[in-house]
Amino acid sequence: MQKLVEIYDTTLRDGSQAEDISFSVDDKLRITEKLDELGIHYIEGGWPGSNPKDAEYFKKVRKLSLKNAKVVAFGSTHRPKTNVENDSNIKALISSEVPVFTVFGKTWDFHVTEALKITLEENLELIFNTINYLKKYAEKVFFDAEHFFDGFKDNPEYAIKCLKTAQQAYADCIILCDTNGGTLTNEVERIIKEVKKSINTPLGIHAHNDSDCAVANSIIAVLNGITQVQGTINGFGERCGNANLCSIIPNLQLKLGYKCIDEDNLKKLTEVSRFVYEIANLMPFKRQPFVGESAFAHKGGVHVSAVRKRPETYEHIRPELVGNRQRILVSDLSGKSNILKKAEEFGIVLNPDSPEVQAIVDAVKTLENEGYQFEGAEASLELLFRNTLGLKRKFFDLIGFRVIDEKRKGDEATLSEATIMVKVGKSIEHTAATGNGPVNALDNALRKALERFYPELKRVKLRDYKVRVVNSGKGTASKVRVLVESGDEESVWSTVGVSENIIEASWQAIVDSIEYKLYKEKTKKGEV
Known part of the structure; x- marks a missing residue:
């Protein structure tokens, strides 16, 4: 007993x-x-x-x-x-x-x-x-x-x-x-x-x-x-x-x-942990034992290869016992095992011996060398998989955009406005929007231009925006990595962009966010 x-x-x-x-x-x-x-x-x-x-x-x-x-x-x-x-x-x-x-x-x-x-x-x-x-x-x-x-x-x-x-x-x-x-x-x-x-x-x-x-x-x-x-x-x-x-x-x-x-209640532990973080208005600690997002995350190729066969090789308990889940990370340390496991999660069937697997490995390693990081941007990672495999659908083409920041008086807030022109099929949409910053203005303008064609975008909100300097030794000429978190009433997804120009990096992340949403919607309706 x-x-x-x-x-x-x-x-x-x-x-x-x-x-x-x-x-x-x-x-x-x-x-x-x-x-x-x-x-x-x-x-x-x-x-x-x-x-x-x-x-x-x-x-x-x-x-x-x-x-x-x-x-x-x-x-x-x-x-x-x-x-x-x-x-x-x-x-x-x-x-x-x-x-x-x-x-x-x-x-x-x-x-x-x-x-x-x-x-x-x-x-x-x-x-x-x-x-x-x-x-x-x-x-x-x-x-x-x-x-x-x-x-x-x-x-x-x-x-x-x-x-x-x-x-x-x-x-x-x-x-x-x-x-x-x-x-x-x-x-x-x-x-x-x-x-x-x-x-x-x-x-x-x-x-x-x-x-x-x-x-x-x-x-x-x-x-x-x-x-x-x-x-x-x-x-x-x-x-x-x-x-x-x-x-x-x-x-x-x-x-x-x-x-x-009770044993069944123990499976609620991760949920309760994150609920209390949310109420406290604090970011959850990713590396927290048992309940952290990284507690059962695997990155090294040798580790992933082993846990695909027997999870206990690199996990001290099964994550499901505390309501957590195993995560396979994809990075420049990844091998084919990481890619195959991730493809399974994305619903993509890959032959382990196919050249496409190595093509994805090479693409990930090249991009990470340029400053990309996909561990916190799985929506961008899934789009990368599909693009490399020739499965990615293009929903619009950019003709051009302009972002203007204007400050009229020293004690007034800066005004941000974005103008954008996109092509959807044979139609061209030219519109503008303001925002509480250049990135927000650009995001608003893009969605405004596309909502006539894709009304489901009205439900998408930009929830979080993070900027990280990739190579700080170059000062203001450094590359930056932008991580964007978007969501609707059903789910949340993250995307990434990298450039020396913060607006360009933000644009990459925003476009991935919108394309990911549209891809999921069309898949749900059987149109992809």
């Missing part, structure tokens, strides 16, 4: 303390529902006594119909020289009306005497009184032993005494916190073994990542009997972040045989 490890998510509280992250109340509610779908056991919603936003969240979260998770309110032990029943933070916890409270208290004598400015004995009274009082108002009360590992290293006797006090107050779980994130894995293991000699209450771990050990520390804690793991989605958190649940959950479940969430 699998041992159960309870997963406690603090993305909405600890995670929101990260630089560049600010969740609205609605954001927090949406994330709550997503975490519940994943099967998280406890969702720490915030600190109701600290700010109006968290107080509002706890009012609204009651209306959600959660199926798996219990919402937790977070707070501190009551203030010194204030009776627990009169403390405003304690009242706020109770008024949140959630089934579980987590309170943190000092366990490092340095913090007790220097931060709280009270005696060590008085701190023990705060811990006992708070937990004991809150037990009347909740199903469970957890105690976060703040700075426990640092406290244990400085004064082990007092740190253990704090845990014993929480145990005497009938805390349901005592969480050992590496609040400064500086404890190494061997220390975590040694200290937990010492703690278990004195404490019978179930233990948890709350690790920060300042030494890049938070995931390892959480895993070694579980291997030494810890039954609750606290962390955040994507490792969001203050300073260097918290323990990353997107790594901890699959490591524990797939490699060590612990039960964290």
Whole structure:
């Protein structure tokens, strides 16, 4: 029988303390529902006594119909020289009306005497009184032993005494916190073994990542009997972040045989990771283990040849287990295996021994030598495949375009206008459009010229635009690589262009984007 490890998510509280992250109340509610779908056991919603936003969240979260998770309110032990029943933070916890409270208290004598400015004995009274009082108002009360590992290293006797006090107050779980994130894995293991000699209450771990050990520390804690793991989605958190649940959950479940969430829910892990990135308005980290876009991406020809035969040759798990997918990248390092695998993805049937395969390999290597990069521009790559094989259809011909930037006064914005003439069949269209920059103006003008012939382009939007200098040593004469992301209501695709002229590079990427959209539409209708 699998041992159960309870997963406690603090993305909405600890995670929101990260630089560049600010969740609205609605954001927090949406994330709550997503975490519940994943099967998280406890969702720490915030600190109701600290700010109006968290107080509002706890009012609204009651209306959600959660199926798996219990919402937790977070707070501190009551203030010194204030009776627990009169403390405003304690009242706020109770008024949140959630089934579980987590309170943190000092366990490092340095913090007790220097931060709280009270005696060590008085701190023990705060811990006992708070937990004991809150037990009347909740199903469970957890105690976060703040700075426990640092406290244990400085004064082990007092740190253990704090845990014993929480145990005497009938805390349901005592969480050992590496609040400064500086404890190494061997220390975590040694200290937990010492703690278990004195404490019978179930233990948890709350690790920060300042030494890049938070995931390892959480895993070694579980291997030494810890039954609750606290962390955040994507490792969001203050300073260097918290323990990353997107790594901890699959490591524990797939490699060590612990039960964290249902197997079917584990397949939602990548989706949840990217959802939280989206709500946080942050770009996902491509190289993030398990859930990153590059986590199961293969580029070297030897690797691709092997994974085509047996994926486990270069993959530590099957990506589908965590909702991710295998990706084959095509670059100047590619061999025939990469091309054949990519052709399969594009729905192109190729004979491995045909000269077309080598022609595509050569074309890719030549273009990458000129500064192109297709790893993030698969729409351009598919068009390259089809063009090399003689399968690409031409939807229009450019007769010419002109882009004008005009600034009339020093304090006014620059005006951008593009004029374009294209030929579709025997018809010629000549039109102009403005934009919030020369590239946007050119994009608008091209689509305006083509929409009469291809009305489906009205649904296409330019979603993202990136410029990278390819050979920076030439200064303003350097080549630039432009990556354009376009999309409609159904899908998103990326294209690339390279030139010494940024407008020309942008034009290449925009044309690829439009031709890709038209090709897909005509294919769908059976016209290609």
